[in-house]
Amino acid sequence: MQVTYILMAVIGLVTYFAWERPELHRRLMLNPYTVVHEKKYYQLITSGFVHNNGIHLLLNLFTLYFFGLAIEQIFYTYFGELGLVLYILLFITAVIVANIPTTIKHKNNYNYNSLGASGGVSALVMAFILFDPIRDLCLYAIICLPGYILGGLFIVYSIIMSKRNTDNINHDAHLFGAIYGVIFTLLLRPSTFSYFIEAIF
Template identity: 30%
Template sequence: MELITIVIIAVTVLVSLKGFKDYAFFDRFKFQPIAITKGKQYDRLLSSGFLHVDMTHLFFNMLTLFFFANIVIAFCARMFDGHVPTGSVIFAIIYILSIIGGNLLSLFFQRGNSHYSAVGASGGVSGIVFAAIVIAPTALKIYGVVPGWLFAILYLGYSVYGMQKQLGNIGHEAHLGGAIVGMVAPLILAPELFQINMIYILGMLIPLAVLLVLAFKSRR
């Protein structure tokens, strides 16, 4: 495990533990559309990604990050002649942008919902998972069995459906926004990936096309 992964996990654990014990702290830094749009507290777009509801929520997010981080770090390093420190910095940027991207999509769809709030690193984690899938859509096996590309299509489809139906106490928008950032990042670093993995990437775009239609309808 690379140092940057340890640092991100450590910071997330420390901030989450603080939030477990201090509700005022938790309430100030969680994602809340009204506080962002009217209160101008834009820091919530990032800070909420380091808070969690409970230990189970925290554990599974960090465990997933642990399993996928090295794939993305190694890829980023290769794009810079094997320079791991640079790869680690790019990885951290993708992770942070995925948190922000997930929360921006949540803000877009929940901007008028005064009761909505959310926390969790799921946007950032989704970004890293989907970056790994775009890098190796067939070689990567989720749960050791499911090809990455198939998991991505099913996950995105379920997230779009879950967002539309508001299924469970889950931030589907954050998952989707983070996944989009994660998919785009490797393609910016290595545009040839699109040609190499075109069929799989186009398959992943189908649920996102549905999301685009929903976004258009929400603006009307």
């Protein structure tokens, strides 16, 4: 069984069980105040495995399905069995890294919570774009653009929305997850950068 399917199943099951147990749901989500002041560091990871509602869960699993399978195959092609470990490492560490800026930003706000796999998923999307920058990617099956353009727009949009802070979406997690995905991929395979530049020009 491919690792992506296992990851999707784990995320789905943890989310479901957390929905059935509100107290567990509360403990697993990211609350920056308790992370910093009560040292509940595990929330930096567990928050990536719980979701707010069905739509939230399905959107992340849908994206994980397409880009996770692609990155899993790419990593396996380049690194063999080690690539599967690196793939999981990318996702898990991206969830953690994506949550750190939010934790610092809201460390004294007891009422702020964040949850979802978006940080890890954003990292996988950006990693894929580095490997295949000119392939068209579609936003909600409506707007289709080359990956490098859509990725750039996504980063700009995340920065703008993070500054506005007018909705309940953690745009910081999207932004830093995406940036981390780029850094992780380039450190892992530096030649990807030259391929990316050659492909788009």
